[in-house]
Amino acid sequence: MKPEFQALPLVDNSGSHRFELTVNHATAFMEYGDRDGALALFHTEVPAQLEGQGVGTAIVEKVLAEVERRQRLLIPLCPFVTSYLKRNPEWQRLVAPAYQRWFQG
Template identity: 35%
Template sequence: MTDAPLNVINNKTTHRFEVQLGDETAFAEYRLEPDAIVFPHTVVPPAFGGKGVGGLLVQAGLAYARELNLLVKPTCPFFHAYIAKRPELHALVHPSMRDGLVTP
């Protein structure tokens, strides 16, 4: 495999942000609600290890939330942890999900 840039695509049919690497697909599922976007599940296969793909998926999801003017419900542990470590992102989170964002 080459070191081609990894591109995140929004597959609106499956409601997933996806990155392809050979035959493997990393993805972050999402569900739209009237005032929020829910991120329930993220999968990053071992082939993507060390390439920052999980972060790329979160960044794409947050950009989409901003584009649609939606708050984020990070029910996926990876999304939650990513956002929790970055206080500048906390304002994007739906008020019902802000508990636990503060990290020690």
């Protein structure tokens, strides 16, 4: 994650079932929900004015750290999260067992 995003807080907007990261007055978010005892990550969205700046990576990394802090497993249903996990296999330890096969081979 770029240093300029490290100090920005990840907000759990539980009423809307999404994690939010606000950068320069624009908010990126990741929608989530509980499924089979794990945290399912459904969709990540970065506003157009923030695209290409590393904001998507920052929110994914912050959410993964939060999932780990909560001692939860995750179900990566969002293609952006799945892509990140394939590039960063050290985070695959958080993936629920039934979904581990997506990252094998």
